[in-house]
Amino acid sequence: MRVLVVDDDNIHLLILKKIFEKSQDDVVLAHNGLEALGFLREDPNFHVILTDIMMPEMDGIEFLTQLKNNLLFKSIPVIGFTAGDVEYFRKNSPNKFDTLIPKPHNFWDLYLLAKDKATKDLN
Numbered sequence: 001m002r003v004l005v006v007d008d009d010n011i012h013l014l015i016l017k018k019i020f021e022k023s024q025d026d027v028v029l030a031h032n033g034l035e036a037l038g039f040l041r042e043d044p045n046f047h048v049i050l051t052d053i054m055m056p057e058m059d060g061i062e063f064l065t066q067l068k069n070n071l072l073f074k075s076i077p078v079i080g081f082t083a084g085d086v087e088y089f090r091k092n093s094p095n096k097f098d099t100l101i102p103k104p105h106n107f108w109d110l111y112l113l114a115k116d117k118a119t120k121d122l123n
Contacts, residue, residue: 001118002026006036006051006063012107016050019111032056033063044072047118050110052103053082053089061093068095077117081105 003025005016013029020027028046030036032055040046049067053060060080067073080097082089090100098117101110 001047001115002028002045003114003118004028004030004036004039004046004049006030006033006049006055006060008032008052008055012052015107016110019107020114023111023115033058033060033066036063037066040067040073044076046076048114049076049078050114051078051080053080054084061089064093064095064097077120079110079113079117081110 001023003020005013005027007013008031017027017029028039030039033051034057036049036051037058051060051063060082064078064080067076067078077098080089080100081103082100083103086100086102090096099113101113
């Protein structure tokens with residue numbers, strides 16, 4: 001499975017990278033939505049995207065909007081996570097995440113959720 005993880009927290013990136021790599025998954029890390037879009041433009045073949053919402057330069061809401069407005073990216077499942085008000089983002093985001101969860105989260109649960117979304121996307 002090929003995973004794009006987007007978060008401005010280097011510790012979260014490192015933990016998620018290690019978890020996915022234990023299953024031999026290919027993991028690409030980005031520190032904000034702008035950087036993530038650059039990776040997607042180079043190669044859009046990701047099975048799932050995990051993104052924080054509150055990040056510098058381009059937050060997760062704008063990143064999701066860019067994804068859903070691009071035919072190459074719009075079908076990739078996107079799991080959002082935030083330390084902010086999850087219900088607020090569910091109600092007020094112009095586009096909907098496939099799943100939106102609160103921080104702090106269990107990284108293994110996030111991994112299993114990503115595997116589930118990617119598997120459904122592959123079938």
